[in-house]
Amino acid sequence: MENQLKEPNFILTDLQTKSICHMKTSGKSYKYIDITKAINKEDLDSLPFSIRILLESLIRNCDNFHITTEDIENTIQWKKTSMTDVEIKFKPARVVLQDFTGVPAIVDFAGMRDAVAKLGGNPSIINPVCPVDLVIDHSVQVDFARSKDAATKNLQREFERNNERFAFLKWGAHAFDNLCIVPPGSGIVHQVNLEYLARVVFDDGDWLYPDSLVGTDSHTTMINGLGILGWGVGGIEAEAVMLGQAISMILPKVVGYKLTGEINPLATSTDVVLTVTKHLRQIGVVGKFVEFFGPGVTKLSIADRATISNMCPEYGATVGFFPVDKISLDYLRQTARDKEKIENVENYLQAVKMFRDYSDANQDPKFTEVFELDLGTIVPxxxxxxxxxxxxxxxxxxxxxxxxxxxxxxxxxxxxxxxxxxxxxxxxxxxxxxxxxxxxxxxxxxxxxxxxxxxxxxxxxxxxxxxxxxxxxxxxxxxxxxxxxxxxxxxxxxxxxxxxxxxxxxxxxxxxxxxxxxxxxxxxxxxxxxxxxxxxxxxxxxxxxxxxxxxxxxxxxxxxxxxxxxxxxxxxxxxxxxxxxxxxxxxxxxxxxxxxxxxxxxxxxxxxxxxxxxxxLPRMFKEVYSKIENGNSNWNALYCPTSMLYDWNPSSTYIKSPPFFKSLIQKQEKQSLDGMHALLFLGDSVTTDHISPAGSISRSSPAARYLGQNGIKPRDFNSYGSRRGNDAVMCRGTFANIRLKNKLIGREAPKTLFIPSMTEMDVFDAAMAYQDSNIPLIIVAGKDYGSGSSRDWAAKGPWMLGVKAVLAESFERIHRSNLVGMGIIPLQFNKGQSAETFGLNGFEKYSITLPDRIEPHMPVCVQTQCGKEFYVELRFDTDVEIAYYTHGGILNFTVASLLKSS
The missing domain is CATH 3.30.499.10 (Aconitase, domain 3)
Structure with a gap:
């Protein structure tokens, strides 16, 4: 199904015109979208606060191209439409990155600029159109401990290991507009986001609107504790948002989680979140929003709420949301936010019915379903x-x-x-x-x-x-x-x-x-x-x-x-x-x-x-964050080029021109889905750590062999996470986790069988042998495939290994969308069925036939060479995802769109 690129219609809709209001606050005049003008009072009062934020964004950004009036109407009718897998689009206000996922994002941007230049376009069209903050926080290791100078020594070692990566990121800060880099040694992205980067309400000088974001780390949800709607996406999706694309999503069900009572004096907020995590995992909230309410919320500080929101990926929801209340404003004062900004937050959110009083049950929305927890029952x-x-x-x-x-x-x-x-x-x-x-x-x-x-x-x-x-x-x-x-x-x-x-x-x-x-x-x-x-x-x-x-x-x-x-x-x-x-x-x-x-x-x-x-005290936050962007002497002394196009070093083992945009320059060939061998035959709960580990590089791994051949000594291997800017390392690190349980070999090891010769090999070596034999690959797995971190290399790596499809009993939300974003087909066994149901053992050849017209969730027939035939669900959830697939992935689609519009 070919998606036709078209031009947006920027004429204001009647609903937008009706919803635009004016406000004077903190001595300035602003415009804002008043959602109370778009929806009747009864429907608004029953609408979860998290959905109200989606609604405001849809009205404000409606252009009848990326976002249509139908998206708005579906969201207004949330109670009904959320039960029917309706698709909407969402444009977040900003993006946050950390360096493990941020480096490959900037590498991709540099690669896209090269591709556009080779096609005769203006490479400057590849540039973030919304604010992007990248915090370098994942590169430091505990090499030294139990000494007062351990932090200094570890930071020094971090710069020694990552000098090239950091110089590349510093180049990105100069080369791209709207990109702010927070240097190493400053803190963890989610804490820095909570204490410093968060706006709560955006003020662009003319408009006020809710702060919202996506981040390339699954724990981006931590910001939900401050009443900001945000969640983790793969780097692939984040890059598309940075380039102006809306996120395509299913209008979510919202689980109301009522908190009552007060935390036991011997328990902590950590104990609360571990209890909530177990409970919500048992309930099953994957793909849903969770919104907290009830009088117990008033007993939780913003830090307590942020702890609960942080572990949202562990309980499987898309967000774990706490709407803004007076305690939120107190936190903004404690963290030394500007007084006028705080005044804007309160006045604006009060005006648009997004300010919460948890002790007032009359404000409680209508949720898809409700569960309750008495905080007094929590134990250590x-x-x-x-x-x-x-x-x-x-x-x-x-x-x-x-x-x-x-x-x-x-x-x-x-x-x-x-x-x-x-x-x-x-x-x-x-x-x-x-x-x-x-x-x-x-x-x-x-x-x-x-x-x-x-x-x-x-x-x-x-x-x-x-x-x-x-x-x-x-x-x-x-x-x-x-x-x-x-x-x-x-x-x-x-x-x-x-x-x-x-x-x-x-x-x-x-x-x-x-x-x-x-x-x-x-x-x-x-x-x-x-x-x-x-x-x-x-x-x-x-x-x-x-x-x-x-x-x-x-x-x-x-x-x-x-x-x-x-x-x-x-x-x-x-x-x-x-x-x-x-x-x-x-x-x-x-x-x-x-x-x-x-x-x-x-x-x-x-x-x-x-x-x-x-x-x-507020003065602590003010002093620390006043120098966060320029207070690192190592960073300030780092040299970087200032060119628009990056000058790739062909001998670099950290930064390498990515291979993902060749189909822009070379004609995309139709993928063969006939006679696929199973690269891996896996069980339940295969995480993105199993697929693309972030930790140390084993000396016996294909990645280690590659680095050794390039003159890198083992002490300088660094980690997979730090080498995410080099596809040659990362594809060799795909499925390199020592705890990978592959049923084809019957034990824990980062290995598989090359089935044609029944030879046991490292996964990468087997994949290359299949490529040499022109044999396409499939992965067969159990429940919750791709749970864990929002790790885009867990989709990029299999793509490079030649994986065309993944057949699983269920997928974790972020990883499924990342597979789609790379042009890999996610297939899901029908409920109650599995590989065991059909007597599969992974040694079969699999063939899939896709019709010329692909539709979301359509049944697809899987055939094996031994005569077994069964139907599975095609997990393209929206028409937009189908368009991404037919263009070879979301980034290729986005660049093609930008080239056409320019």
Whole structure:
């Protein structure tokens, strides 16, 4: 189905004319869209606040091309149309990037400029049309820990490793308009977004409208805690938005999640989100909006709400939204936002019925369905050992981990024989003898925007550390402890409150400002510890205050990883093991030999709140963020070219001209879908970490061989995440996760069978052998294929390997759209069916016939050479997605549109 490119009609519609109003606020006059003029009061009052933001954007941006009056009417009739998979388009106000996903985005922009220039067009048409903020936060690793100069050393090492990448990004900041780069060492993108970049209401000098965004990181949803509608998309989609395209989406169902009561004094917001995550995963909210309401919301700070919104990808929703209320305005004042801007936020949102009073039940909208949680029932919790939604109460932790050891291999099992559960390995570290066992903690990291943005849990960890030091406790020196705040403000208030010194005393020195352990940049363990783990085949543990704990992500030596509050991270570091019942067993023994229990050092909520009031002040935010863009001497000294077109270095192993736009210059050939072999035959919950790992590059991998052939030494391999600007590395890193479970070989390994010769190979080598034989490829998988991070290389990599289609029982939202964006066909088994239903084993050849006219969700016949034939659902969800596919992907479609219009 060929999409015909056409010119937009910019004539104002009657609805737009009727909805435009004027307001005087903070001494200035503004225009704005008043949605109350577009919809009757009864319908507006029943409309979820998140849908009201979509409606405003649709009216304001309607041009009867990208966005039509039909989109507006469908959104007004949300209660009815949301039940029928109606498509709408959405134009966010801005885009946020981090460097792992930002580098390939800018590489693609540079590649698009080259393609346009070769076609005789003006390369300057490739430029962001909306504000884009890129925060460099994913490149720093915990190479150094447990020293006061660890942060300085890690930053220095970060620049050594990434000098070329950073120079390329600095070129992008000069070459493209509307692109702002926040340098390394500044913090984590989502915390910087919350504390500094967020507008809440946009003021472009003439218009006021709601802040909204998409980001190339799934945890972009953290901003929902401040009442800003935003979510994670793949880099491919974000690039299209940057070029002026609207996002095509299904008008979502909205789940109302009612909060009542008040958090138990012993529990934290981390415990709340782990409970919510498990509950919503069980309910099933993939592809839906979740909007929080109820009197319990008034008991949550913005940092608490942001913690809950941050883990939205872990419970599977598109957003986890908290509409703006008075507490939101208080947060803007606390974070030193401009007084006039705050006045604009309040006056505008009040005028358009987007300002919330959670204690007023009359304001509660009508939701698709409603669920409820009493905050008073929350208990201290962790999640793990392999998934963020497998919550375990702290009181059950010891028993649960013991069961996991002997459970069959699964998300809650390691399959150990009972006789091996007591294995103990002795080793010497710094002249002292230690024992390592199953359950021993070897990584304890206070990390991630999920929790470091929340002063309550950070100060709580500091107070617990203070109390533990006073009680004479310490942390075993072989445990890799670290503290990586999401912004400099955290250091400011930890130091001013006096608790930073106690965290350092326990080994929690600040190691850097960025996404470190949570993304897998945990750095090496002590060599003796690694040797002991291998010797005993031990299931050792990482405990971190992050949001992801998938297998192989945190560190290759920690088979079990648990998410926990910063306070519990400190507690388990003190204990040295997860095999502890805190009620009955002591954390350790004080200097007088007296047992010290967790209850003896756990700070009271009152003490934490009092310290927060005294020590988290607006002047801290003002001082830190006043110099964030220019306060890094390493960045300021970095040289970069200023040309419009990038001068590619053919010998670079970091930055390489991308191969995705050749079809613009060369005629696109019709894809062959006959006789496809299965590159991989996979089970459930294959994550984007399995497909495109972000962590370290194994020395035995195809990527390592490529880097070695290019003269790169192993110590300089860096990570897959840092090399996302080089397709030669990234396609070799596709399916390179050591925990990949491919049924074709029957074990965990980044390998597969080249079926024609039944030879076991690395996945990349097998894919190249198939390409040499002109054999197209398919991937067969189970439920939740592509869950996890919004990682665009998880779609780009398979495209480069020759994958034409993915057949799965279900897809995670972001990854499915990324596959479409790369021109890969997502196919879904009908409900209740799977590969097992049809007796498939992955050794068959598969053929698919697409009709000349493709329609969303249409049934498609899959045939195998052994005579099996069955129908599956074509997961092109909208007509726009079909247009992307027929043009070879969303970026090719967008560039073709720009060339035609120019």
């Amino acid at each position: 919790s962790l999640s793990g050992p392999k998934r963020p939604h497998d919550r375990v109460a702290v009181s059950d932790m010891k028993h649960d981990f013991e069961a996991c050891l002997t459970n069959k291999v699964s998300f809650k099992g390691f399959g150990l024989p009972k006789e091996k559960c007591k294995t103990s390995v002795q080793f010497v570290y710094d002249g002292e003898l230690y024992n390592l066992k199953h359950g021993s903690v070897v990584i304890a990291a206070i990390t991630s925007c999920t929790n470091t943005s929340n002063p309550t849990v950070m100060l709580g960890a500091g107070l617990l550390a203070r109390n533990a030091v006073y009680a004479g406790l310490n942390v075993n020196p072989y445990i890799k402890t670290s503290l990586s705040p999401g912004s400099g403000v955290v250091t400011y208030y930890l130091r001013e409150s006096g608790v930073l010194a106690f965290l350092q005393k326990l080994g929690f020195d600040i190691v850097g400002y960025g996404c470190m352990t949570c993304i897998g940049n945990s750095g090496p363990l002590p060599e003796k510890v690694d040797e002991a783990i291998v010797q005993g085949d031990l299931v050792t543990c990482g405990v971190l205050s992050g949001n992801r704990n998938f297998e192989g992500r945190i560190h290759q030596s920690t088979r079990a990883n648990y998410l926990a509050s910063p306070m519990l991270v400190v507690a388990y570091a003190l204990a040295g093991t997860v095999l502890i019942d805190f009620e009955k067993e002591p954390l350790g023994f004080g200097q007088n030999g007296k047992p010290v229990y967790l209850r003896d050092v756990w700070p009271s909520r009152l003490d934490i709140q009092e310290m927060e009031k005294q020590c988290v």
